[in-house]
Amino acid sequence: MPKKVRIALDAMGGDVGASVVIPGAAISLARHPDTEFLLFGDRALIEEQLAKHPAMNAVSQVVHTDVTVSMNDKPSQALRRGRRTSSMWLSIDAVKKGEADVAVSAGNTGALMAMARFHLHTLPGIDRPAIAAVWPTKRGDSVVLDLGATLGGDAQHLVALAVMGSAMASVLFNLDRPTVGLLNIGVEEIKGHEEIREAAEQLRAMNLAQLQYIGFVEGDGIAKGAADVIVTEGFSGNIALKAAEGTARQMAEILREAMSRTWRARIGYLFARDAFKALRDKLDPRKSNGGVLLGLQGVVVKSHGGADAEGFAYAVDVGYEMVHYDLLTKINQMLNRDGGAPLAPTTPEAVS
Structure with missing residues (x-):
């Protein structure tokens, strides 16, 4: 029988927690x-939701804690207050102990990154983790990183991002040698x-x-799909991500208003609704939810805090x-192939 994938969930993370x-x-x-699940959080709230999903209930184990990390907590505060007892920490701890294969949380990004790095540590040659996600493009999907884990970084940091992003792209897209652009x-x-x-x-010389x-x-x-992997530091990456999300929402609102403005527009919509459905599906941000914290000695996935159930499902899918x-x-194979890339430790500023 194939091995089950065990997923630890921070059931209290995000804007609404267990109900999503x-x-x-x-x-x-x-x-x-x-798939099997370890659920960390308020037992009463979790079991109330599990009662509505019998199949989920049958493959889940609940670990109670009433300590949560606020979406407004700074990483240092979260480490002090939530260490060892919060639903976020316990989900990461399950990965550390080998009780789960991956942790998924929709909670505070800075706190999740700080806890994951503190508890799981980084891979050899990697000083700072990165948030990598799948980005829908004109020619398919690309992996883009870093989307906000760290600000700044030297050339070695960017090279490390290129190697890790390529590993993720090769896994997701079944590519032997993904293309990479800075x-x-x-x-x-x-x-x-x-x-x-x-x-x-460095990337040209290393070949x-x-x-x-x-x-x-x-x-x-990025939108054109110029490369399988797009690499940038976290400040620029997070701005690019938020700008793209805002543009997608704006386009959807403009189209919705335009299609309902006149009776001719409404009739036109009826004839073109299949095309509009395809566009809506392509731009649906829920399908791109789930950023992987790359560079850790364990797998952690960050879901958007405001994701609905369908969006959170995609983050679990990524995990x-x-x-x-x-x-x-x-990732380890790529870091160590051909003697390993010269990935000297870097110290970019962590996102607070």
């Missing part, structure tokens, strides 16, 4: 029946900060067998796939 986490996990379970303000080699130009020189470096990519290249296709082994 449990239904979302139940949706993912229907897609991946070889996000920059132009494609010319003379443009950008010194760190970006130096990272480009790694596990990835194909293609050069600089401008902001519009399942990272375990099922053995992401950590892939």
